[in-house]
Amino acid sequence: xxxxxxxxxxxxxxxxxxxxxxxxxxxxxxxxxxxxxxxxxxxxxxxxxxxxxxxxxxxxxxxxxxxxxxxxxxxxxxxxxxxxxxxxxxxxxxxxxxxxxxxxxxxxxxxxxxxxxxxxxxxxxxxxxxxxxxxxxxxxxxxxxxxxxxxxxxxxxxxxxxxxxxxxxxxxxxxxxxxxxxxxxxxxxxxxxxxxxxxxxxxxxxxxxxxxxxxxxxxxxxxxxxxxxx
Numbered sequence: 001x002x003x004x005x006x007x008x009x010x011x012x013x014x015x016x017x018x019x020x021x022x023x024x025x026x027x028x029x030x031x032x033x034x035x036x037x038x039x040x041x042x043x044x045x046x047x048x049x050x051x052x053x054x055x056x057x058x059x060x061x062x063x064x065x066x067x068x069x070x071x072x073x074x075x076x077x078x079x080x081x082x083x084x085x086x087x088x089x090x091x092x093x094x095x096x097x098x099x100x101x102x103x104x105x106x107x108x109x110x111x112x113x114x115x116x117x118x119x120x121x122x123x124x125x126x127x128x129x130x131x132x133x134x135x136x137x138x139x140x141x142x143x144x145x146x147x148x149x150x151x152x153x154x155x156x157x158x159x160x161x162x163x164x165x166x167x168x169x170x171x172x173x174x175x176x177x178x179x180x181x182x183x184x185x186x187x188x189x190x191x192x193x194x195x196x197x198x199x200x201x202x203x204x205x206x207x208x209x210x211x212x213x214x215x216x217x218x219x220x221x222x223x224x225x226x227x228x229x230x
Contacts, residue, residue: 005058005188007095011037016101016192020164020216023101028090044087045111046120051141052080052102053214057188059096062089068124078125079137085120101166103141103216130170143215154202164216165193172209175202
């Protein structure tokens with residue numbers, strides 16, 4: 001396992017918001033009745049024509065997805081297919097850190113919170129634990145990978161013309177170069193890499209660097225987001 005997560009610092013990382021994806025680190029403390037940094041409040045919902053990645057970085061949760069309700073633990077990685085109802089409850093006596101990414105980010109259909117069709121309550125998500133396997137599930141919206149770089153190793157410079165990418169560090173420290181900027185990305189930190197932005201990941205540390213890579217594989221978003229206020 002990795003270092004303990006400071007949930008207050010963790011949830012103050014960047015909000016991921018683009019046409020192809022949206023996401024954030026959600027925190028549910030043991031003295032609250034919902035995620036403390038979710039402005040929507042408690043809204044069981046589904047995402048029409050969009051998939052969602054859930055990565056439970058800390059704690060345990062009871063999550064209802066489609067026709068399945070189960071308790072999940074730290075390290076669990078779920079890929080929720082489009083149009084599946086989901087709801088969350090705290091389980092256990094530890095604060096929860098849940099990293100979520102939805103793709104694509106439909107401007108006018110981000111959440112459906114009522115009038116769920118019968119098929120929304122059928123099926124489930126694909127589940128693995130990132131500390132127990134190197135193979136992560138993917139679908140038409142996400143290419144999900146667990147990547148390990150040995151000390152001194154680096155990925156080649158990557159340029160995605162029509163695909164956004166999100167990096168989440170599981171252990172070790174990544175040195176990330178992004179256009180003309182560069183800097184470290186520590187355990188349980190993440191970075192959103194928009195399309196057309198060249199980037200490279202290098203392991204300059206003495207121990208292996210392990211990170212999750214989420215590539216948004218839906219290149220064209222028919223109902224993408226635009227700045228609010230129009």
